[in-house]
Amino acid sequence: MGRKLLLEKAHIENIRLYDVYRQHGGYQSVEKALKSMSPDQVTEEVKKSGLRGRGGAGFPTGMKWSFLAKPEGVPRYLVVNADESEPGTFKDRYLMEFIPHLLIEGMITASYALGSTRSFIYIRGEYAWIVDILEQAIAEARSNGWLGKNILGSGFDLDIHVQRGAGAYICGEETALLESLEGKRGNPRIKPPFPAVKGLWDCPTVVNNVETIAAVVPIINEGGEEYAKIGVGKSTGTKLISACGNINKPGVYEIDMTISVEDFIYSDEYCGGIANGRKLKACIPGGSSVPILPANLLLKTAKGETRYMNYESLSDGGFATGSMMGSGGFIVLDDSQCVVKHTYTLARFYRHESCGQCSPCREGTGWMEKILLSLETGKGKMSDIDLLWDIQRKIEGNTICPLGDAAAWPVAAAIRHFRDEFEWHVTNPEDAVRRNYGIGRYADPVMVPAG
Amino acid sequence: MNEVQGIISRYPQGKQKSALIPVLHLAQQDFGGWLSTETMDYVASVLNLKPIEVYEVATFYSMFNLKPVGKYMFEVCQTGPCMLNGSDDIVKYIYETLGIKPGETTADGLFTLKTVECLGACGYAPMMQQGKYYREHLTKEKIDSIIAECRSIAASSN
Numbered sequence: 121m122g123r124k125l126l127l128e129k130a131h132i133e134n135i136r137l138y139d140v141y142r143q144h145g146g147y148q149s150v151e152k153a154l155k156s157m158s159p160d161q162v163t164e165e166v167k168k169s170g171l172r173g174r175g176g177a178g179f180p181t182g183m184k185w186s187f188l189a190k191p192e193g194v195p196r197y198l199v200v201n202a203d204e205s206e207p208g209t210f211k212d213r214y215l216m217e218f219i220p221h222l223l224i225e226g227m228i229t230a231s232y233a234l235g236s237t238r239s240f241i242y243i244r245g246e247y248a249w250i251v252d253i254l255e256q257a258i259a260e261a262r263s264n265g266w267l268g269k270n271i272l273g274s275g276f277d278l279d280i281h282v283q284r285g286a287g288a289y290i291c292g293e294e295t296a297l298l299e300s301l302e303g304k305r306g307n308p309r310i311k312p313p314f315p316a317v318k319g320l321w322d323c324p325t326v327v328n329n330v331e332t333i334a335a336v337v338p339i340i341n342e343g344g345e346e347y348a349k350i351g352v353g354k355s356t357g358t359k360l361i362s363a364c365g366n367i368n369k370p371g372v373y374e375i376d377m378t379i380s381v382e383d384f385i386y387s388d389e390y391c392g393g394i395a396n397g398r399k400l401k402a403c404i405p406g407g408s409s410v411p412i413l414p415a416n417l418l419l420k421t422a423k424g425e426t427r428y429m430n431y432e433s434l435s436d437g438g439f440a441t442g443s444m445m446g447s448g449g450f451i452v453l454d455d456s457q458c459v460v461k462h463t464y465t466l467a468r469f470y471r472h473e474s475c476g477q478c479s480p481c482r483e484g485t486g487w488m489e490k491i492l493l494s495l496e497t498g499k500g501k502m503s504d505i506d507l508l509w510d511i512q513r514k515i516e517g518n519t520i521c522p523l524g525d526a527a528a529w530p531v532a533a534a535i536r537h538f539r540d541e542f543e544w545h546v547t548n549p550e551d552a553v554r555r556n557y558g559i560g561r562y563a564d565p566v567m568v569p570a571g
Numbered sequence: 572m573n574e575v576q577g578i579i580s581r582y583p584q585g586k587q588k589s590a591l592i593p594v595l596h597l598a599q600q601d602f603g604g605w606l607s608t609e610t611m612d613y614v615a616s617v618l619n620l621k622p623i624e625v626y627e628v629a630t631f632y633s634m635f636n637l638k639p640v641g642k643y644m645f646e647v648c649q650t651g652p653c654m655l656n657g658s659d660d661i662v663k664y665i666y667e668t669l670g671i672k673p674g675e676t677t678a679d680g681l682f683t684l685k686t687v688e689c690l691g692a693c694g695y696a697p698m699m700q701q702g703k704y705y706r707e708h709l710t711k712e713k714i715d716s717i718i719a720e721c722r723s724i725a726a727s728s729n
């Protein structure tokens with residue numbers, strides 16, 4: 121149905137190998153950029169494309185690149201963020217595992233645009249076998265003249281190195297990532313200065329997500345304007361969605377952001393409907409940090425309009441009735457699932473991953489986890505629900521990095537949309553231990569697609 | 572040591588502290604799957620760092636084990652998407668089969684069970700990390716065969 125730009129060739133046998141990748145048009149964007157474009161022209165194409173950061177924040181990539189300071193005699197760095205750790209998100213893994221040369225190709229062109237001669241891929245430590253895949257791709261690229269000195273006679277030099285993390289969600293935050301890459305604890309830095317001015321080893325640095333850098337390849341090949349024609353409004357190009365939870369076909373899908381949420385869930389081309397013949401109860405559409413939505417608000421906005429899989433439509437209604445595109449981690453809950461328990465596992469995740477620097481996050485995430493556990497196990501009080509609400513509000517906006525917000529939002533949205541389910545856990549403590557609340561009144565208007 | 576020098580050469584002159592996490596991974600792999608104080612002190616001397624610089628990093632990252640672990644670690648993901656697909660049952664089944672709770676090691680030193688937070692395999696849940704690789708779409712039968720596989724490798728390497 122939709123156009124594929126990143127995963128179009130991912131199914132080709134042995135596409136992981138350089139020769140196969142090259143035969144299928146690989147590394148053409150590097151030839152085009154290094155032979156016929158200036159670094160600024162590459163940045164200009166990325167700006168025209170409207171590409172937005174695919175890691176979760178959705179910040180315009182071309183603008184981020186143009187903020188990079190260029191003082192004389194100071195090295196600049198490109199660091200690719202492959203620390204994919206947001207629950208529900210496994211798209212970068214797919215891309216690196218199956219079509220690693222796409223990332224390397226994008227990195228060469230991006231490094232050329234930014235003037236980085238030593239670029240890094242910071243990958244989460246658990247993706248240990250993918251490190252081998254990337255290192256093999258880098259070695260192949262090097263032996264075929266795409267890395268090293270004076271690439272294609274352009275005078276541009278580049279080395280790419282892979283750095284493994286060691287199990288810390290916080291290192292997906294760009295300044296924590298840079299601290300970790302410098303061999304320190306992953307404590308986020310106070311901004312400003314932003315990495316564009318003072319990043320890796322205090323030098324100007326751009327940190328971009330894997331998928332963002334991979335998207336540079338089709339942008340240079342086809343031109344920024346062509347890329348911007350795909351999608352809708354400010355959601356240009358294609359987006360990888362990693363779908364999981366209670367669906368028939370979990371996996372990584374490339375969408376062109378004009379598809380409706382309903383089609384994405386129920387069509388056989390994507391999620392293939394809810395597993396085990398159950399009904400849709402709720403969904404977190406953009407990774408665990410973004411607000412959960414009950415089925416009715418997921419499929420249609422509060423105004424009753426169809427909701428689409430793009431940045432604007434998913435956030436329609438703000439946090440009151442909308443959510444976010446985030447990282448594209450699409451988590452589906454069927455009608456047998458317990459929102460309190462699910463929220464508890466997320467709260468536990470954020471408590472575990474808080475770096476401990478800021479008191480509201482360090483203490484608040486622990487309190488939320490404890491209260492949610494006592495509610496889930498039938499030991500909660502009605503006042504605990506208001507206490508939870510109060511704690512999340514005191515975390516949000518009061519921390520150095522967005523992990524605090526990321527921990528607060530899922531709790532806030534769960535209470536906002538599923539308060540009756542929380543109350544049921546208090547009024548029916550024995551039932552709360554034995555069984556789940558079920559679909560509840562919020563999900564009644566679930567739409568079953570025609571046909 | 573050659574490997575350590577190779578890692579240090581990735582960074583500009585004087586920035587060898589950046590090699591710390593990769594070198595700790597190597598050290599953990601080579602010194603029995605965990606980092607003792609002696610191992611960390613050794614890493615500090617190799618990279619010309621103060622021991623405290625190594626301790627503060629080793630204690631921050633959850634992949635570094637600061638206590639001895641079994642030969643085979645079962646690191647079962649229990650975050651949201653895996654929970655939705657029955658990770659609780661997997662943890663329970665490992666407990667029933669091996670008699671170890673999260674954080675414990677079997678008496679023969681072969682298996683350690685650990686519960687971990689999201690490993691980025693949500694579409695292939697429930698799952699666990701075992702050594703370098705992921706074991707996905709777990710079922711009780713699959714756990715049985717993984718345990719048998721580990722036992723037979725251990726027996727043949729003795």
